[in-house]
Amino acid sequence: MIYHNIISAVPLRLCGGLALALGAGVPGTAAVAVQPHDDRAGETQRAESGQGDGTILVIGAREKQAMDQPNATASRLGLTPLETPASIASLDGAMIRARGDQSIVEATTRAPGLSSVANPGNGGTALAARGFSGQGSVLQLIDGVRLFPAAGTITFPTDPWMIERIDVLSGPASVLYGQGALGGAVNVVMRKPDTERIEGQAEIGYGAQDSFRAAAGIGGPASESLAYRFDASYRRSDGYVDRGGSRSFALSGTLRWTPDPTLVVTLRGDHGNQRPTGSFGTPLIDGRLDLRVRDRNYNVEDARMRFVDDRASLQIDWTPSSAISVSNLAYYLTSDRFWRNLESYCWVARTGQCADGSAGTPGTVRRSSNYGIRHDQQQWGDQASVTWRSGLAPGITNALVLGIDANLVRFTHENDFGSDAQVDAVDPFAFAPGRFLDTQGIAPRYRTRTTALAVFAEDRVALGRHWSVVGGFRYEEDEVRRWAISYPGGTRTDRFAFEKTFRNATWRVGTVYQPSATLSFYGQYATGVDPLATLTTVATGQVSFGNARGHQVEAGAKWLFLNGHGSATLAAYRIVKTGLLAQRTLSSPIEQVGQRSAQGIEAAVALDLPQGFGIDANGTVLDARFDDFRSGGTDFTGRTPPNVPETLGNLWLRWDATPAVQARAGLRYVGPRFSDNGDAFRIPGYATVDASLSYALSPRLALDLRLYNVFDKAYAVTAYGDQQWLLGRPRSLDVALRAGF
Numbered sequence: 001m002i003y004h005n006i007i008s009a010v011p012l013r014l015c016g017g018l019a020l021a022l023g024a025g026v027p028g029t030a031a032v033a034v035q036p037h038d039d040r041a042g043e044t045q046r047a048e049s050g051q052g053d054g055t056i057l058v059i060g061a062r063e064k065q066a067m068d069q070p071n072a073t074a075s076r077l078g079l080t081p082l083e084t085p086a087s088i089a090s091l092d093g094a095m096i097r098a099r100g101d102q103s104i105v106e107a108t109t110r111a112p113g114l115s116s117v118a119n120p121g122n123g124g125t126a127l128a129a130r131g132f133s134g135q136g137s138v139l140q141l142i143d144g145v146r147l148f149p150a151a152g153t154i155t156f157p158t159d160p161w162m163i164e165r166i167d168v169l170s171g172p173a174s175v176l177y178g179q180g181a182l183g184g185a186v187n188v189v190m191r192k193p194d195t196e197r198i199e200g201q202a203e204i205g206y207g208a209q210d211s212f213r214a215a216a217g218i219g220g221p222a223s224e225s226l227a228y229r230f231d232a233s234y235r236r237s238d239g240y241v242d243r244g245g246s247r248s249f250a251l252s253g254t255l256r257w258t259p260d261p262t263l264v265v266t267l268r269g270d271h272g273n274q275r276p277t278g279s280f281g282t283p284l285i286d287g288r289l290d291l292r293v294r295d296r297n298y299n300v301e302d303a304r305m306r307f308v309d310d311r312a313s314l315q316i317d318w319t320p321s322s323a324i325s326v327s328n329l330a331y332y333l334t335s336d337r338f339w340r341n342l343e344s345y346c347w348v349a350r351t352g353q354c355a356d357g358s359a360g361t362p363g364t365v366r367r368s369s370n371y372g373i374r375h376d377q378q379q380w381g382d383q384a385s386v387t388w389r390s391g392l393a394p395g396i397t398n399a400l401v402l403g404i405d406a407n408l409v410r411f412t413h414e415n416d417f418g419s420d421a422q423v424d425a426v427d428p429f430a431f432a433p434g435r436f437l438d439t440q441g442i443a444p445r446y447r448t449r450t451t452a453l454a455v456f457a458e459d460r461v462a463l464g465r466h467w468s469v470v471g472g473f474r475y476e477e478d479e480v481r482r483w484a485i486s487y488p489g490g491t492r493t494d495r496f497a498f499e500k501t502f503r504n505a506t507w508r509v510g511t512v513y514q515p516s517a518t519l520s521f522y523g524q525y526a527t528g529v530d531p532l533a534t535l536t537t538v539a540t541g542q543v544s545f546g547n548a549r550g551h552q553v554e555a556g557a558k559w560l561f562l563n564g565h566g567s568a569t570l571a572a573y574r575i576v577k578t579g580l581l582a583q584r585t586l587s588s589p590i591e592q593v594g595q596r597s598a599q600g601i602e603a604a605v606a607l608d609l610p611q612g613f614g615i616d617a618n619g620t621v622l623d624a625r626f627d628d629f630r631s632g633g634t635d636f637t638g639r640t641p642p643n644v645p646e647t648l649g650n651l652w653l654r655w656d657a658t659p660a661v662q663a664r665a666g667l668r669y670v671g672p673r674f675s676d677n678g679d680a681f682r683i684p685g686y687a688t689v690d691a692s693l694s695y696a697l698s699p700r701l702a703l704d705l706r707l708y709n710v711f712d713k714a715y716a717v718t719a720y721g722d723q724q725w726l727l728g729r730p731r732s733l734d735v736a737l738r739a740g741f
Contacts, residue, residue, distance in 0.1 A: 056702045056740045066090050067560055073167035073187040076401045076458050082558050085470055085510025085522035087170040087571045093163040100706040107160055108186055110650050111168040112602040112618040115670055117643045117718045119726055120280055123155035130170055130575055131598025131624030132183030133643040136531050139173060139181035142188050145331055146177050148409045149534045150375050155307035155337055157188050158250040158272030161215040161233040164189045171552045172528030174506040175472040178454060182528040182550045182577055193219045193227035193256045200741045207734030211237035227256040239277045240730050242297040248274040266315040278303035281724040283345040283365050291714055293428050298345040298367060301433040308336040328384045337375040340436050344369035346723050355723045361425045370422035372442040374414035381407040397462045409450040411536045416442045444485045450536050452478045471509040478502040480538045500543050504529045518560035527551045545592045548579035565608040574599040586633040596641055598624040612656030620648040636677045647671030660696040681722040686715035704736040
């Protein structure tokens, strides 16, 4: 009984991934076990925020759902998800670590409607949402600051250990964050200092593929006005393909100074160093996945990838009165990315041709795309806003925020594309990998300078206790200047190529009806813009065109029930995107006249059941299609756009078997997709099951057993080209020890 009482008071954050909250995509689901109707929400909420007593496992208590807590990702006015006329899901960092998610993408795709399109070329981070995919349509942010992809690549943040939570705003988010967010926005919120007590966490684990990880963090008050938080993590693995080793290292530190109750100054630094697996996927043989080559790596022996990212930020929040608040966030981010690989692999059929039409020796794998690439990116920015809250009339209140957002991005692209092409043919089952061929050298080829300046506003009028209207507006100017770099006579010359300015105005308006404090119905109309490629790498051929534009109509409901121990969300939407580049015939000019759309339904539910059981589930059904799109003389109208699964689902079950034992199991389902515009190359859908068992050895020490891909399903997470699949992890067992202090 004493042991039960000690354990039931534990802060879940200390477990760094033990107790399971199964809120797959349900906004704000907490990673804590619960007995239904045990109303100790306040105690557990303190534990979740790092204010517990240092023990390791939570049993029988759970905080109320975060749908009734302010969320800054979906609104700058401090609205709760119940007050926001949009779909917003939050994944708690402790829950992410409890499930054993290995990456930010793996964690994010537990939310409703999101799937992975990550590959080495985009830094292993790209997502698909609501029928749209890639860095140009699903925006990624860190602590509310947008990340500008270069050539479709983002490589930061690095490790789920550093995460406080991940917020997913579905649908157009351009009015909040600018271009490139028609499908949605994903905001990774990093861990913050605790201001009340010192606490620490540590974890060490080992598993299949000789995988090893170690992480630790500590934070708390250093004085009455100063608090701190420091975290470090290290991961390595041999991978599940030949020569598939990877490793990563991450550091973060935060200082929070409160010289006055009205003023908070937060200084933060983050570092990430990744060397991911040097595999670009598995070639299909006769159009099918051959399990005999599941663990083959067709890249060269000396292949290399490296991503190094550093970020520093300074945030000042001043609240001189209950009616006025001022905020300013300045930041600096650098990214150094490097690739040296032989990337494309294609099976040559008996006809002597690959699926892409290239010729080769029948019965071999043709290897090509000998690429050496480097990205050198620097990003500066500042966000400033002022918020006023006032009463307009009896029963009517108003909240208004006005702000500016300024960003500068300097990007240099290096490559060796002028090298002689390296093309060879290897036996798919036994071959010498060879070495990278570089006859020219990797050197700068072009550079760009991008400035993004925006003004924004958001307003909410509350008409009594039940009705509110929320609107927002953003005007943005993005200027891109590009220089071509050449080497006449061996001397570098930077020649100005062009300048292009994109001007966009986006807006949204919605209404919320709350018949009770825990139930809301909403509707919204929102507009957005997407770049034709990525803003920082606009090419000469795109100068005469503008951004693609889109709009969404959405309606839905959100409900908290059983005194916060259950939650449900439902959303229906339709998004239309216009301004796609299209070519009606081979001799026709390229025009910006194409259109595509997506319409669908998303639902999520989380429920605590008797006897320590819990269930969390979400599902998505959508219809995505090209409405009017022709390219190279081919009509793709009516086809499903590539990389878009039209059915998705997540299910998590939890059982608190005893006060010291928790078991959990998760199902992930991703429907079939296509890798091409014409729907000729189909990627099968898949379902995988993960399971884990956690045992508290003592109040401050726990043992975790995690089994991934229980049924050893061979499946493609995504594709790299039409005949080359990136496979998921095979069945793997990991063991970890976690400590809280």
